[in-house]
Amino acid sequence: MISARGVRKSFGAATVLDGIDLDVHGGEVVSILGSSGSGKSTLIRCMNGLEKLDGGRITIDDFDVSRQKELTEARKRSATVFQLFNLYPHMTAVQNVALAPVEVLKTPRKQAEAEARALLDSVGLSARADAFPSQLSGGQRQRVGICRALAMKPRYLLLDEITSALDPEMTADVLGILAKLAREGTTMVFVTHEIEFARTISSRIVFLDKGQLVVDLPTAEFFAADGGLAMPRIAQFLSKMRKD
Amino acid sequence: MGCCLAFDLTILTPHIPFLLKGAVLTAEACVLALAGSLCIGMIVAALVTSASPVLSRIAYVYVDIFRSIPFIVQLFFFFYGLPEIGIYVGAFTTGVIALSIAGGAFTSDVIRSGILSIDVGILEAAEVSGLSKPVIFRKIVMPIVLRTSVRPLGSVFINLILTSSILSTITLNELTGSAKIVASDTFRPFEIYVILLVAYASLTYLVSLGIGALHRYLNRDLMTAGVA
Numbered sequence: 001m002i003s004a005r006g007v008r009k010s011f012g013a014a015t016v017l018d019g020i021d022l023d024v025h026g027g028e029v030v031s032i033l034g035s036s037g038s039g040k041s042t043l044i045r046c047m048n049g050l051e052k053l054d055g056g057r058i059t060i061d062d063f064d065v066s067r068q069k070e071l072t073e074a075r076k077r078s079a080t081v082f083q084l085f086n087l088y089p090h091m092t093a094v095q096n097v098a099l100a101p102v103e104v105l106k107t108p109r110k111q112a113e114a115e116a117r118a119l120l121d122s123v124g125l126s127a128r129a130d131a132f133p134s135q136l137s138g139g140q141r142q143r144v145g146i147c148r149a150l151a152m153k154p155r156y157l158l159l160d161e162i163t164s165a166l167d168p169e170m171t172a173d174v175l176g177i178l179a180k181l182a183r184e185g186t187t188m189v190f191v192t193h194e195i196e197f198a199r200t201i202s203s204r205i206v207f208l209d210k211g212q213l214v215v216d217l218p219t220a221e222f223f224a225a226d227g228g229l230a231m232p233r234i235a236q237f238l239s240k241m242r243k244d
Numbered sequence: 245m246g247c248c249l250a251f252d253l254t255i256l257t258p259h260i261p262f263l264l265k266g267a268v269l270t271a272e273a274c275v276l277a278l279a280g281s282l283c284i285g286m287i288v289a290a291l292v293t294s295a296s297p298v299l300s301r302i303a304y305v306y307v308d309i310f311r312s313i314p315f316i317v318q319l320f321f322f323f324y325g326l327p328e329i330g331i332y333v334g335a336f337t338t339g340v341i342a343l344s345i346a347g348g349a350f351t352s353d354v355i356r357s358g359i360l361s362i363d364v365g366i367l368e369a370a371e372v373s374g375l376s377k378p379v380i381f382r383k384i385v386m387p388i389v390l391r392t393s394v395r396p397l398g399s400v401f402i403n404l405i406l407t408s409s410i411l412s413t414i415t416l417n418e419l420t421g422s423a424k425i426v427a428s429d430t431f432r433p434f435e436i437y438v439i440l441l442v443a444y445a446s447l448t449y450l451v452s453l454g455i456g457a458l459h460r461y462l463n464r465d466l467m468t469a470g471v472a
Contacts, residue, residue, distance in 0.1 A: 048372045075374045086369035090387045090462070099383065100373040132465030152373060 001025050002156055008055030009042055016042045018211035024189055029182050031190045031198035034208035035237060040191040044160045048080045078156040079149035083164050085141040087133040093120055093144045094129045097151045119147040123177050139170025146177055157188045195241050199223055207234055253435055259426045266422025273340050273418060274405050280344025285351025290381060293359045310349035316410050318342055323414040339411040347404045354396045358389035391462045398455030402448045419443060
């Protein structure tokens with residue numbers, strides 16, 4: 001379980017997260033919605049230890065991410081996919097995917113590369129397995145990014161606006177893969193602007209506004225007229241996002 | 245023939261083995277110094293960009309000192325100065341060490357700017373995947389730096405080869421040193437220094453060809469895409 005309690009984070013005078021409480025259990029897909037600057041990405045960056053908390057506590061399977069020793073364990077259990085892919089430019093797709101299994105999990109290289117190829121194959125990239133990131137389209141890069149995360153066999157997948165840099169066609173490719181992962185029961189924390197997609201794959205929707213968690217509801221309830229939609233802030237957000 | 249002797253390279257034939265010996269010594273010193281400055285450069289660049297303010301300050305001081313003193317002065321200090329306080333290691337070793345230390349300062353500066361130009365997101369991705377700092381440095385930071393900085397590093401190394409001629413001032417008969425001896429033995433400075441010009445130019449040209457090839461190999465993905 002990923003558990004956040006009273007999480008606070010400021011950058012200078014700006015409070016970005018203002019006391020967030022959130023639990024994500026195994027098998028759940030939790031989508032985090034909110035307008036830009038609401039703190040969604042910062043919350044993910046706090047979960048994977050890229051940002052230090054100013055207050056509160058985040059644990060992943062009871063390992064506290066604020067403690068250096070426990071962070072290593074927490075990171076073994078979670079994997080992150082980034083908005084801008086962040087692939088290693090000097091390595092081929094296979095090498096990108098196999099690096100951490102070899103170095104962190106100590107998987108023998110041959111086995112790690114075979115597993116990497118199988119993963120790339122599962123996202124339709126078997127023909128591009130030996131290409132460098134610069135030779136791939138944005139959608140292909142993000143699929144490699146997802147494989148790189150999955151290669152660590154994480155219990156929790158943290159997805160930080162992973163389709164924001166992609167055109168609609170590539171977005172559809174990547175979301176198709178997420179839908180498959182969701183069906184297979186992968187636990188995901190999904191920061192996104194893809195409202196309709198979030199609605200189809202999420203078990204719960206969390207809405208952040210100005211660093212505060214406004215609602216945390218099962219998906220159906222969130223979109224129900226007497227549920228989340230009854231709250232003016234959420235209705236306004238959803239209608240604006242749908243217009244865009 | 246008037247005032248001038250005819251240009252006659254055959255007169256140097258008997259001295260070729262001696263000159264070749266000098267050339268081999270130059271090559272040896274350069275290869276060792278190149279490896280030395282690369283090692284020092286990587287370590288110092290890692291320190292400069294490290295999170296520790298103390299280590300970073302120490303590394304900066306080293307770079308600043310050795311970039312602000314003429315190489316010949318550093319060399320004289322190591323070879324003629326240090327023995328006065330009991331430190332003497334021989335001309336060749338002194339030369340290689342001095343070249344490595346001076347070259348390391350310039351190398352570290354190139355590597356430092358290469359490190360700073362790496363997209364932070366790439367390092368964050370490596371960090372969250374659980375890779376340790378040393379692994380990130382070896383497998384991700386340095387290969388990316390090499391890719392982007394192989395040409396400026398090449399300039400530093402070519403400079404190192406040219407600077408190695410100064411080792412002739414500490415009794416080391418490398419290429420330049422041997423040429424000086426042959427010139428004074430034969431009284432044919434024109435021919436011998438023409439040879440020396442050509443030898444250094446060829447040597448550095450070969451190295452720059454190698455650097456170019458390495459650059460193209462390391463960036464082969466961009467070459468096919470037609471970006472670089």
